[in-house]
Amino acid sequence: MNLPHHSSRRYDVVVVGAGIVGLAHAYEGLRQGARVLVIDQATGVTGASVRNFGHACLTPQTGIAAGFANEARNRWLELADQVGFFARESGTTIVARREEELAVLQEFTAVAGPEHSRMLTADELLAKVPVATEGVLGGAWLPADLQVDPREAAPEIAAWLATQGVDFAWRTRVAAVSSGHVETTRGTIAADMIVVATNHDLDRLYPEIAERIGIVRCRLHMLKAAPTLRMPLATPLLTGWSLLRYSGFAAQPSAPALRERLAREQPAGISYDLNQMYTSPPDGSLIVGDTHERSIDSPPFQSEAGFDLLIGETKTLFGLTDLPVLERWQGVYASAPTQEFVLEEPAPGVHVVTVATGIGMTTALGIAPHTFARSTTASAVRTLV
Ligand SMILES: Cc1cc2nc3c(=O)[nH]c(=O)nc-3n(C[C@H](O)[C@H](O)[C@H](O)COP(=O)(O)OP(=O)(O)OC[C@H]3O[C@@H](n4cnc5c(N)ncnc54)[C@H](O)[C@@H]3O)c2cc1C
The missing domain is CATH 3.50.50.60 (FAD/NAD(P)-binding domain)
Incomplete structure (x- = not known):
């Protein structure tokens, strides 16, 4: 109208x-x-x-965000039922490739309890998500999280x-x-x-x-790719970078050590404030992200270095020689310091x-x-x- x-x-x-x-x-x-x-x-x-990404990432939220997220879960399922759009009770999988990542996940799981977070051995992780075997130490699964097609x-x-x-x-x-x-x-x-x-x-x-x-604009590099994976990615997939971001993980005692290690090994990831994560919508493609750059306005120009970072990290994680990119875009959201x-x-x-x-x-x-x-x-x- x-x-x-x-x-x-x-x-x-x-x-x-x-x-x-x-x-x-x-x-x-x-x-x-x-x-x-x-x-x-x-x-x-x-x-x-x-x-x-279409990721309802409920489990690692804390404070009022956790209350909103839990209420939102019911509404997502109710709406998906009434409207008929795709919503999957997928849970979230987190891959750990460093001892510090495993430590954060263990600490989080001890606090959250097994009904909210379950540790996975390397074999269990590799049976759940199509990442490359090399360097995988294990991970965790958060059963309550949801996925929709954004x-x-x-x-x-x-x-x-x-x-x-x-x-x-x-x-x-x-x-x-x-x-x-x-x-x-x-x-x-x-x-x-x-x-x-x-x-x-x-x-x-x-x-x-x-x-x-102190609201500013946070702009993000995002892309959609069509890789050949050894099995479909059936849950949102987070990495060690995500453990520095979501409040429930970032509050754990081993998070500062993880930040130090990532800063040492991957300075580009720190300077782009990387949150390496993935979802796969029903068309089977892979949504790949993301970086974070903050300023009052959002310049429309996305550096190729940001996309190179995402593509390089994705190839390493999934053991790919090639990552056919279908689309690249800029996301923008409001960001406040505190x-x-x-x-x-x-x-x-x-x-x-x-x-x-x-x-x-x-x-x-x-x-x-x-x-x-x-x-x-x-x-x-x-x-x-
Ligand atoms: C790349 C990226 C990845 C993300 N991944 C996730 C994720 O996986 N999980 C998650 O929980 N969150 C995620 N987020 C965050 C989430 O997408 C946003 O928090 C959310 O979409 C914000 O919704 P919104 O309705 O406030 O904003 P928007 O969707 O941006 O809508 C705001 C609307 O306001 C309209 N508008 C603005 N000014 C006016 C005006 N003066 N008059 C009329 N209309 C106006 C605009 O046209 C726009 O349609 C992500 C965000 C980005 C950018």
Whole structure:
């Protein structure tokens, strides 16, 4: 739907941004019986929500992220069931090729418990994922994690929400938001509750929030390849680099020693803030990533050295002589120095929801119920319907 110019329509809930965070809030509004409009400047879901791995990496989250992630797991499965997109209860496999990686995994497993993390011997690991034998010491398996296809999940949720009565205004830019009103390039919309889910473009609408928190853009090298593997990759695959990143792993006593070793052996990985990881969507290809470079704006130019790093590490891990690359792209997400989420209400009834690190696919569906629960305007909407 495109809004008529100078539209004066009123909604219970207006969501700005049709990525997974915005769609999660539209879904929650729908569940609560609200009249919902989603506005996006693009023609469809084109942001971080289609450029990622499709990995719901629940298990190594801590703090409020863990609560959001656990809630999101139920919503992913519920939505996949209703909408019909691919969602696999795949778990996550982590390969350890250094003693320090094994130590972090052992420490994490001791804390998380065997129902959340199971250690794998080298043989068990090699039977699960198609990595090369050389250098593998073992690994771990996190059974609760999920995998979706990032190219289809969010777009299919948007299409399904539209069939359920949620309105969408594509190619419509939001210029300003205030309590009860959204100013768009197609006119002003009235709304009781407004959710601003514009990812890194938070700074375009709320520069004072972005500057106070230190939000910058994090841009990532990503590619899709078609390697010949000795068996399909049926679970997301993390490596030692991931153990420095996700909070549950990074908090373990052996993490600093692992960082030192990786810095010594792989300085390029440290300077690109590498998180070497993989998923394989249903088409059998391999999604390969990723690097992290942070700045206020996101220059569009991706260095070939970043792609060379990903390709070289992938060949070594899987024992490949060749890695046919199908696509390369840049991903961008909001990044904050000291917090994972921006959850603020800058004016009554206006909720800013930004995932400020790379865990929006893992957590967004669990954040939305929390936003509605703390919103007094949402309670008023609930009483009216
Ligand atoms: C390469 C990469 C890999 C990742 N891998 C994972 C992963 O495996 N697991 C995981 O949990 N997370 C992952 N993430 C993070 C995750 O993808 C993001 O946290 C999540 O997609 C953010 O969702 P969003 O809805 O906030 O943003 P987006 O999907 O970027 O959506 C924001 C939308 O807002 C719209 N918008 C912005 N400003 C305006 C405006 N003024 N008016 C109208 N519309 C506007 C944009 O057009 C856009 O559609 C990854 C991210 C990247 C980039």
